[in-house]
Amino acid sequence: MPQLPRVLVVEDEAKSAATLRLYLEKSGFEARVARDGAEGLSIARSWSPDLLLLDIMLPEVDGLSICRALRAESDVPILLLSARTTEEDRLRGLRLGADDYVTKPFSPREVVARVRAILRRTKAPEEREDEILRSLSLEITMSNREARVRGRVVDLPPAEFSLLVALARSPGRVFSREELVERAFGPGYDGLDRTIDAHVMRLRRKIEQEGHPALLVTVFGVGYKLADSNT
Amino acid sequence: MPQLPRVLVVEDEAKSAATLRLYLEKSGFEARVARDGAEGLSIARSWSPDLLLLDIMLPEVDGLSICRALRAESDVPILLLSARTTEEDRLRGLRLGADDYVTKPFSPREVVARVRAILRRTKAPEEREDEILRSLSLEITMSNREARVRGRVVDLPPAEFSLLVALARSPGRVFSREELVERAFGPGYDGLDRTIDAHVMRLRRKIEQEGHPALLVTVFGVGYKLADSNT
DNA sequence: ACTGGCCGTCACAAAACCGTCATCCGCCCC
DNA sequence: GGGGCGGATGACGGTTTTGTGACGGCCAGT
Numbered sequence: 441m442p443q444l445p446r447v448l449v450v451e452d453e454a455k456s457a458a459t460l461r462l463y464l465e466k467s468g469f470e471a472r473v474a475r476d477g478a479e480g481l482s483i484a485r486s487w488s489p490d491l492l493l494l495d496i497m498l499p500e501v502d503g504l505s506i507c508r509a510l511r512a513e514s515d516v517p518i519l520l521l522s523a524r525t526t527e528e529d530r531l532r533g534l535r536l537g538a539d540d541y542v543t544k545p546f547s548p549r550e551v552v553a554r555v556r557a558i559l560r561r562t563k564a565p566e567e568r569e570d571e572i573l574r575s576l577s578l579e580i581t582m583s584n585r586e587a588r589v590r591g592r593v594v595d596l597p598p599a600e601f602s603l604l605v606a607l608a609r610s611p612g613r614v615f616s617r618e619e620l621v622e623r624a625f626g627p628g629y630d631g632l633d634r635t636i637d638a639h640v641m642r643l644r645r646k647i648e649q650e651g652h653p654a655l656l657v658t659v660f661g662v663g664y665k666l667a668d669s670n671t
Numbered sequence: 672m673p674q675l676p677r678v679l680v681v682e683d684e685a686k687s688a689a690t691l692r693l694y695l696e697k698s699g700f701e702a703r704v705a706r707d708g709a710e711g712l713s714i715a716r717s718w719s720p721d722l723l724l725l726d727i728m729l730p731e732v733d734g735l736s737i738c739r740a741l742r743a744e745s746d747v748p749i750l751l752l753s754a755r756t757t758e759e760d761r762l763r764g765l766r767l768g769a770d771d772y773v774t775k776p777f778s779p780r781e782v783v784a785r786v787r788a789i790l791r792r793t794k795a796p797e798e799r800e801d802e803i804l805r806s807l808s809l810e811i812t813m814s815n816r817e818a819r820v821r822g823r824v825v826d827l828p829p830a831e832f833s834l835l836v837a838l839a840r841s842p843g844r845v846f847s848r849e850e851l852v853e854r855a856f857g858p859g860y861d862g863l864d865r866t867i868d869a870h871v872m873r874l875r876r877k878i879e880q881e882g883h884p885a886l887l888v889t890v891f892g893v894g895y896k897l898a899d900s901n902t
Numbered sequence: 903a904c905t906g907g908c909c910g911t912c913a914c915a916a917a918a919c920c921g922t923c924a925t926c927c928g929c930c931c932c
Numbered sequence: 933g934g935g936g937c938g939g940a941t942g943a944c945g946g947t948t949t950t951g952t953g954a955c956g957g958c959c960a961g962t
Contacts, residue, residue, distance in 0.1 A: 547770045597908055614816045618787060627788045628773075630781040634950095635910055641952065642908095659816055660918060661829035661949070668815075828919055865939095866921055872940065873919095891929060892938070 444470040445559060448489040450480035450506065451521070452498055460493060463548035464555070477501025484510060491555055494538075496522040507538055517558045521546065543626070575611035575666055578647070578655060580604065589647045589655070599625070600643045603636070607656070612668030614659045640664055675701040676790060679720035681711035681737065682752065683729055687775075691724060694779040695786070708732025715741060722786055725769075727753040738769055748789045752777065806842035806897055809878070809886060811835065820878045820886070830856070831874045834867070838887070843899030845890045871895055 447469045451457040457473045464471040472487060474480035477498050484492060492510070496503035507518055517539045539558045542551055573580040579588045587594050587604060596604065606623035607615065615623070617633035625631070644656055655667050678700045682688040688704045695702040703718060705711035708729045715723060723741070727734035738749055754775045770789050773782055802813040808821045818825050818835060827835065837854035838846065846854070848864035856862070875887055886898050 547772075549770060599909065610814075612817075613814045618784070622784070622788055628781055628785060630778045630784070631910065632780075634912090637950070638910070638952090641950095658950070662816060665815065830920065862921065865923095868939065869921070869941090872942095875940095889939070 444468060445491070446470045446472070446487065446489040447491050447493060447555060448472050448474060448480065448483055448487065449493045450474045450477065450498070450503070451493070451495040452476055453495070456495075459548055460551065463552050467552045467556075469555070477503070477506050480506055481509060484514075484516065489516065491559060492516055492518045493551070493555070494518055494520055496520055519551070519554060519558060521551075573605065573608040575608055575668055576655065578604075578608065578666070580608055587647075590649075594646045596643070596646065600639050600646070603639050604643060604647075607664065607666040611666045614662050614665040616663040620663065636664070675699060676722070677701045677703070677718065677720040678722050678724060678786060679703050679705060679711065679715055679718065680724045681705045681708065681715075681729070681734070682724070682726040683707055684726070687726075687752075690779050691782065694783050698783045698787075700786070708734065708737050711737055712740060715747065716744075720747065722790060723747055723749045724782070724786070725749055725751050727751055750782070750785060750789060752782075804836065804839040806839055806899055807886065809835075809839065809897070811839055818878075821880075825877045827874070827877065831870050831877075834870050835874060835878075838895065838897040842897045845893050845896040847894040851894065867895070 445468075447464050449457055449460050449464070449471060451460065451473065452475055454475075457475075461471045461473055472483060472489070474483050478501055480492075480494070480498075481501075483489075494503050494507060498506075503520065503522075507520070510516060510518065520538045520541045522541065522543055539561075540554050542554060572582070577590045580586070581588075582605070585601065587596055587601065602624040603620060606620055609623075617636040620636050621629055621631060621633055624636075640656060640658075644653055647655055657665050657667055659665055676699075678695050680688055680691050680695070680702060682691065682704065683706055688706075692702045692704055703714060703720070705714050708731055711723075711725070711729075712732075714720075725734050725738060729737075734751065734753075738751070741747060741749065749769045751769045751772045752775060753772070771785050773785060804811040804813070810819045811817070812819075813836070816832060818827055818832065833855040834851060837851055840854075848867045851867050852860055852862065852864055855867075871887060871889075875884055878886055888896050888898055890896055
């Protein structure tokens with residue numbers, strides 16, 4: 441390894457920043473901290489880090505603005521940190537070009553894990569964060585928050601949309617109800633896993649054609665999956 | 672699953688502790704409770720749990736001290752419980768190496784959900800390579816829970832799928848019924864080994880072509896095996 | 903305050919699955 | 933070829949998992 445990968449932490453809260461830096465350094469990264477947006481931008485430009493850890497809530501210059509600004513001039517991967525948790529916000533961040541999104545409270549370990557994941561992913565040019573998910577006759581446009589089945593646009597309430605997205609991120613893969621709860625509604629969500637059943641039912645009414653589920657399939661004893669290519 | 676994941680609850684308040692334990696056990700964990708920090712440490716050392724649920728407010732030995740102490744000697748994931756809610760405390764906990772943080776009052780269900788999330792995260796550090804088992808005309812995709820024979824997807828109920836996977840993990844090797852029970856349904860499973868016969872029969876109907884078993888072969892007086900390379 | 907949409911849970915019915923038993927069949931060895 | 937043991941099979945009842953309609957709470961727009 442020629443040199444350690446560089447991570448720039450843009451975070452105004454001193455304690456958070458210190459913790460992240462500590463963990464990053466312990467995990468084999470070179471880390472620097474910027475206290476505010478302006479400083480962040482300037483360090484980012486001069487130090488050329490391999491990744492940015494960017495708090496959205498910043499004094500003066502908003503985190504998203506920085507995200508946008510940097511995107512205009514470089515390809516640095518960006519991992520957003522935020523207290524907010526809605527799919528809405530997540531989307532806004534990702535749409536601005538962020539590579540991933542972690543909601544507070546986060547565990548430093550998890551953040552480090554994600555940093556690693558992003559770096560791995562960007563080194564080997566794989567598929568970028570895609571804006572459009574497809575699987576068979578299903579097509580989801582994230583930026584429009586629009587789902588289309590067999591060309592027909594179906595209007596979905598938030599929960600159902602999130603659930604569908606969670607499934608569509610890995611078509612064919614089987615998810616347990618718990619996994620779905622976590623992926624669709626976030627960790628720490630308090631609700632029975634049977635709730636998923638209800639949403640599945642409502643979803644089916646909107647996306648399935650005949651009485652027989654062809655897209656959103658039940659896997660007995662395990663959970664649900666989205667049909668991919670085979671029978 | 673060789674055995675249930677172990678969770679150690681360190682909590683002085685009897686009611687909380689009992690509730691957590693109840694929920695954990697109902698959710699498929701083995702749970703033990705320690706009433707104070709000292710006991711917590713000693714059980715943690717001797718019982719080697721897979722995760723610690725640690726109340727911060729403890730008599731005598733403070734929860735954070737335990738956290739620190741354990742971190743020095745092991746990697747057990749730790750989930751903190753606390754009445755306090757300040758960012759200050761939260762950070763202090765996470766900085767000390769905790770993996771997540773739940774503030775009281777908490778819903779037991781949420782706690783269990785987080786426990787699961789942490790365990791999943793620590794077990795499978797990253798999106799694991801999609802496991803695919805092959806043997807002759809048989810192909811099993813674990814993530815999709817899909818078995819294909821001669822290109823044709825066969826739909827298998829949980830028990831049959833598990834059995835097939837157990838066999839497919841070592842094609843050609845002969846397993847006794849007991850071994851199969853253990854590998855497919857886990858140890859501690861209560862059932863006759865003749866049950867395997869039933870599943871084998873049902874499996875054969877789905878994966879064999881003619882009346883003569885070619886894939887799932889009987890080894891008289893011993894058990895069953897999956898054909899590997901010959902006829 | 904009212905209406906409508908959305909959500910989480912519940913209760914009940916339906917469906918799928920499982921384990922066991924009794925019986926019949928086939929393999930192995932004498 | 934026959935005896936004996938292990939395996940195959942079909943049936944059945946009980947259990948578990950899902951599907952679904954209903955209900956009450958909640959929130960936002962009117």
